[in-house]
Amino acid sequence: MPIVHKLIEIKTSQGINIHDITPQIEAVLATTSIQNGQVLVFSRHTTTALAINEHEERLLQDIKKYLEKLAPESDRYLHNDLHLRPNIPEDEPMNAHSHLMAITLSTSEVIPVVNGKLALGTYQSILLFELDGPRDRTVLCQISGEA
Numbered sequence: 402m403p404i405v406h407k408l409i410e411i412k413t414s415q416g417i418n419i420h421d422i423t424p425q426i427e428a429v430l431a432t433t434s435i436q437n438g439q440v441l442v443f444s445r446h447t448t449t450a451l452a453i454n455e456h457e458e459r460l461l462q463d464i465k466k467y468l469e470k471l472a473p474e475s476d477r478y479l480h481n482d483l484h485l486r487p488n489i490p491e492d493e494p495m496n497a498h499s500h501l502m503a504i505t506l507s508t509s510e511v512i513p514v515v516n517g518k519l520a521l522g523t524y525q526s527i528l529l530f531e532l533d534g535p536r537d538r539t540v541l542c543q544i545s546g547e548a
Contacts, residue, residue, distance in 0.1 A: 404545040405433045411538045413531035417465045417502075420529040421456040422540060426512075427519060429542050436517045438546010443509040445541060448499035448533035450506030456526040468532070472501035499533035506530060514546055 407429045411420055426440060444451050454460070478497030483489060510527060513520040521527075529540060 402438070402545055402547060403433070403435060404543065405429070405435070407432075407542045407544075409540045409542055411529060411531075411540065413534035413536050413538055415535050417468060418531045418534060419456075419461050419464065420531065421526045422529050423456075423519070423521070423526045426527055426542055430514065430517070430519065430544055433544055434548040435514055435544055435546040436548055438514045438544065440512045440514060440519065441509060441541075441543040441545075442512070442527055443541040443543070444529065445539050446536075448496055448503050448531075449538055450503045450508065450530040450532065451510045451540075452506055452528050452530065453510055453512070453521070453525050454528055455524040456528060457524075468502045468505070468530075471505055472498040474498045494533065496533045502532045503530075514544065 409422060409425045409429070411422065413420070422442070426442060430440060442451055476498065480497035480500065481495035483493055483495065512527065529538070531538065
């Protein structure tokens with residue numbers, strides 16, 4: 402069974418932003434001969450997350466508002482006591498809220514591949530959540546299956 406790995410690079414912007422990475426995943430799949438199998442999409446960062454949901458602007462605004470309510474940046478967090486943490490870089494941000502938002506979502510998604518296409522539903526997209534931008538991010542795409 403062939404297995405293909407590809408890193409997808411994404412430049413994000415300030416604060417919480419949501420990126421539809423479905424086209425990049427479809428492009429990687431199109432370079433393979435895999436017809437039936439699965440795609441594993443994995444976020445390689447502790448302040449990003451992945452989800453499958455609808456990529457609709459008003460819904461994305463609702464999601465951002467929801468995440469900000471779950472972990473407000475203005476709350477007091479132990480992780481933000483930078484002076485008490487050993488071996489941290491000088492440019493370390495106070496981003497405990499971003500870590501907390503990330504753990505409420507997921508670091509990976511698995512999408513079936515059927516007849517060489519992602520088997521997503523009509524309104525489903527693969528979304529990358531940036532929770533601590535701006536940053537350069539990488540997402541691992543691993544495709545496996547039969548040709």
